[in-house]
Amino acid sequence: MKKLIEDVTCAGCYCACDDIQVTIDGQQILEVQTTCSQGQAWFERAGETDQLVPRIQGKPVSQAAAIKQAVELIQQAQAPLVTGLSQSSTAAQRAAVALADQIGAVIDTGASAGTRALQQVGEATCTLGEVRSRADLIIYWGAADLLANARHRQTLETDSPEMTRKIIAIGEESARATDHADEFIAVEPQREIEVIWQLRSLLKGIALAGNEPVGITESQLQSLASQLKQSQYIVFFTGPEFKQGPLSHRKLEALSLLIREIQRERRCHSISVPASGETKGAEHVLAWQTGDAAAVNFAAGFPCYSPAEYQASRLLEQSEVDLCILTGGNPLAGLSAQALGNLKSVPSIVIGSTLPQDFQPEVFLPTGITGIQFPGSMYRYDGTPLPLRGFLPTVQNSEADVLKQISNSL
Numbered sequence: 001m002k003k004l005i006e007d008v009t010c011a012g013c014y015c016a017c018d019d020i021q022v023t024i025d026g027q028q029i030l031e032v033q034t035t036c037s038q039g040q041a042w043f044e045r046a047g048e049t050d051q052l053v054p055r056i057q058g059k060p061v062s063q064a065a066a067i068k069q070a071v072e073l074i075q076q077a078q079a080p081l082v083t084g085l086s087q088s089s090t091a092a093q094r095a096a097v098a099l100a101d102q103i104g105a106v107i108d109t110g111a112s113a114g115t116r117a118l119q120q121v122g123e124a125t126c127t128l129g130e131v132r133s134r135a136d137l138i139i140y141w142g143a144a145d146l147l148a149n150a151r152h153r154q155t156l157e158t159d160s161p162e163m164t165r166k167i168i169a170i171g172e173e174s175a176r177a178t179d180h181a182d183e184f185i186a187v188e189p190q191r192e193i194e195v196i197w198q199l200r201s202l203l204k205g206i207a208l209a210g211n212e213p214v215g216i217t218e219s220q221l222q223s224l225a226s227q228l229k230q231s232q233y234i235v236f237f238t239g240p241e242f243k244q245g246p247l248s249h250r251k252l253e254a255l256s257l258l259i260r261e262i263q264r265e266r267r268c269h270s271i272s273v274p275a276s277g278e279t280k281g282a283e284h285v286l287a288w289q290t291g292d293a294a295a296v297n298f299a300a301g302f303p304c305y306s307p308a309e310y311q312a313s314r315l316l317e318q319s320e321v322d323l324c325i326l327t328g329g330n331p332l333a334g335l336s337a338q339a340l341g342n343l344k345s346v347p348s349i350v351i352g353s354t355l356p357q358d359f360q361p362e363v364f365l366p367t368g369i370t371g372i373q374f375p376g377s378m379y380r381y382d383g384t385p386l387p388l389r390g391f392l393p394t395v396q397n398s399e400a401d402v403l404k405q406i407s408n409s410l
């Protein structure tokens with residue numbers, strides 16, 4: 001019998017759209033409405049999870065044998081790394097942190113740059129609901145993909161006739177795309193910190209001392225400063241391109257200082273858009289448990305935080321890992337090419353609802369999908385926790401349960 005389930009949350013990406021309509025027959029999904037193609041693919045994965053079997057070196061084995069092998073690998077490891085965690089439920093992220101703690105591993109959520117900036121100057125943020133209802137100036141800085149996402153734009157649509165809103169896209173010249181923005185401002189990526197400091201000067205009424213602006217044309221700098229002065233509720237979406245480079249935490253710090261100064265007179269916030277491999281949500285869970293949101297090492301028996309040292313990519317690039325435990329829907333995202341190359345030479349355990357392409361771990365432990373086959377919760381990228389529904393049966397365990405099975409077998 002057909003059944004329509006409304007207001008389902010899609011965990012296909014960090015947007016976590018929670019207005020999806022799914023029609024099921026009790027055993028499988030018949031139709032998914034109001035989702036994008038990426039979300040459609042995420043829901044379609046539910047039809048494949050029951051065919052997955054545990055594997056050791058690619059050969060099918062029982063769940064007990066795969067758990068036993070995973071436990072043996074963990075017991076032999078001196079420097080294990082836990083990473084991935086994207087599209088994972090809060091419960092699974094919590095179980096991954098507990099396992100890392102138990103085995104003395106490094107765990108990384110990929111959010112090091114944002115965390116470093118946050119610790120220095122703090123962050124003024126808001127929810128998407130506030131952006132929709134109040135923002136009269138939205139600035140997408142290095143966030144072209146988010147601006148191009150139709151589901152995101154729908155989320156911010158307001159039906160208030162009094163609301164006037166300006167949308168500005170900022171990025172490097174090659175990312176120029178004004179289809180969905182009222183204005184595009186080209187900024188040289190390596191000059192973004194200077195551009196922010198020049199804006200801070202202009203907003204304080206300090207002239208640039210006869211110097212030409214750097215990284216941006218004078219007319220665009222003046223126009224941006226004037227729009228920041230005129231607007232009452234400003235939101236910056238800082239995207240992956242804004243957070244690139246070794247000094248990305250300094251850029252985030254500079255922007256946070258600018259926002260703090262604007263906040264003295266008007267409302268101004270920023271929302272960080274996760275880069276590939278940055279797991280929005282896991283950093284909250286890691287912060288509850290350890291006090292730090294990324295790059296935590298439990299080897300000493302207590303959590304040690306060092307964002308430059310314990311980044312997953314860096315550890316793999318430097319061959320400082322002898323076992324990698326990868327969890328979540330897309331565990332290899334965000335790893336550099338060198339890290340991926342080195343990953344193939346260390347034993348690995350993959351726990352998830354899909355096996356990454358062109359990668360054979362020592363142990364694969366399949367799971368069902370939380371949000372389709374198991375209930376739970378996840379964080380949207382604006383920090384809002386959302387419920388996940390479980391409406392289809394599966395023969396698989398949840399990701400959290402598999403992680404707990406390993407913990408209990410150690």
Ligand code: SF4
Pocket residue numbers: 010011012013014015016017034035036037038039040042149151152
């Ligand atoms: S934009 Fe929305 S529907 Fe599309 S994958 Fe992301 S969460 Fe799912």
